[in-house]
Amino acid sequence: MPDAAWRRKFQRQILAWYAGAARDLPWRANRDPYRIWISEIMLQQTQVATVRGYFQRFVAAFPTVADLAAAEEAEVLRLWEGLGYYRRARQLHAAAQKIVAEHEGRFPRDFDQVLALPGIGRYTAGAICSIAYDAAAPILEANTIRLHARLLAYREDPTKTAGQRLLWSFAEHVLPDSDISSFNQALMELGSEICTPRNPQCEACPVATLCGARRQQAVAEIPAPKKKMKYEDRLEVAIVVRRKKEVLLRQCGPEERWAGLWDFPRFHVASEADLLSGELASQFHARTGLSAAIGSRLTTIKHGVTRYRITLHCHEAEGASGRLRKDETAPLVWASVDKLHDFALSTTGRKIARLLAK
Known part of the structure; x- marks a missing residue:
């Protein structure tokens, strides 16, 4: 793991960059955990540009957890139509009903209680708790997997067990003591907008001088490519x-x-x-x-x-x-x-x- 001086510089530069580079996204209007949750589920395997309109229509129809829990599943699926991966919508509906039944309609703050909701894994629970509540929860999803693999110049497959263990450890290692909400969002933003899969904008990256892959001139080779799907x-x-x-x-x-x-x-x-x-x-x-x-x-x-x-x-x-x-x-x-x-x-x-x- 990088030393304390590297970590402090990384945290400082990431947060400074995000303060001026954060996109104006509808789920960032406030830190309501319900809205953050909806956006995180919608953004799984779906582009931000696609999610914007769906998110706004969805929260307009179901402004609270209780509204979502009370809806018919058919109504939820109708608003989800076109987003694909419909299991996400059914689990969202089931989780809302569980929140109403077990948490009096209030989105839980405890990480383990969030993790226990249908359709929520370690990443999503960490994203909700850190963004909404500033909890010290690391995150690791497609964009940050790529970002962290390049920062560490990790040349093996980052989706395998060893890679996941290393990158989760790194994600926890770099967490700051405060403003974790902005920090984790900054990591995802940097991976999405700058440290892209192809043609990353290294010259615009706020942490380029800290990047192991760039130092080794191996940005294009990291992370290791996935095996192509056989259709x-x-x-x-x-x-x-x-x-x-x-x-x-x-x-x-x-x-x-x-x-x-x-x-x-x-x-x-x-x-x-x-x-x-x-x-x-x-x-x-x-x-x-x-x-x-x-x-x-x-x-x-x-x-x-x-x-x-x-x-x-x-x-x-x-x-x-x-x-x-x-x-x-x-x-x-x-x-x-x-x-x-x-x-x-x-x-x-x-x-x-x-x-x-x-």
Whole structure:
């Protein structure tokens, strides 16, 4: 670990830089732990530019923990629609209910109590407690992992156990005795805006003279690159079933990709030849209770989900007849096309809904 003189200089220069460089972000308007919590969950694997609008709409709809706890999950998911990683929204809702039930609706101050909330790990608990309460809690997320690895000239994979242990230790080692709220935000800001993955602005960095990677002329090689994700191609079909001005929607079950969201009945198929086979019609009948032929194609949507690259063909159903199957875990409903905006739809479901609205 760096010595005390290095640490004091680092703290001083980081805080001085942040005083003039901090971005004007809506969740920085005050140190309300509820708003900080919402922003931290939204910012997981999502860009700041995307989160701004979602954050403002979300806190306008649910200004307090109690408001969020009292909301229907469908309403929470509807406001989250488009942000992805919907498990975050469901855990946010569950955590709000736990705060109301166990903490009288007040966001807890104790680190361990914050850590015990659904969807909150060590980093998020540290971010909330340090930013809201000035608690001496270290933080380590994507931006500070990169920043700290470069400061220490750590050439191994920082996401492995040894790297994580070192970087968490460093994050704790550099904490100042006061103004930890600004300090931790400054670290994240520096990683996000200056110490970027590619083409970092070393000439504008307030701690460039303290950086081990720069001293070794190894900034471009640190941190060690992650192994590239191996993607699997997948072919799926969404079926649009019409009944006058209504279409059939299905709510995704608890173990499905978009649990809790609504979508058009959707199926995985092995090949293009399966689209017109009786097997797909048979799967459609088993899932919905309706008999129908697979008709013309409305559109094709290509998108990625985790390790899959998905080609989604959207087809009309022809001659649909029968009675809807009852399934409490994945309900089916007829929805008016002009009311589809009221449903929390999957990303591709929303694209199909827009097409139908035209």
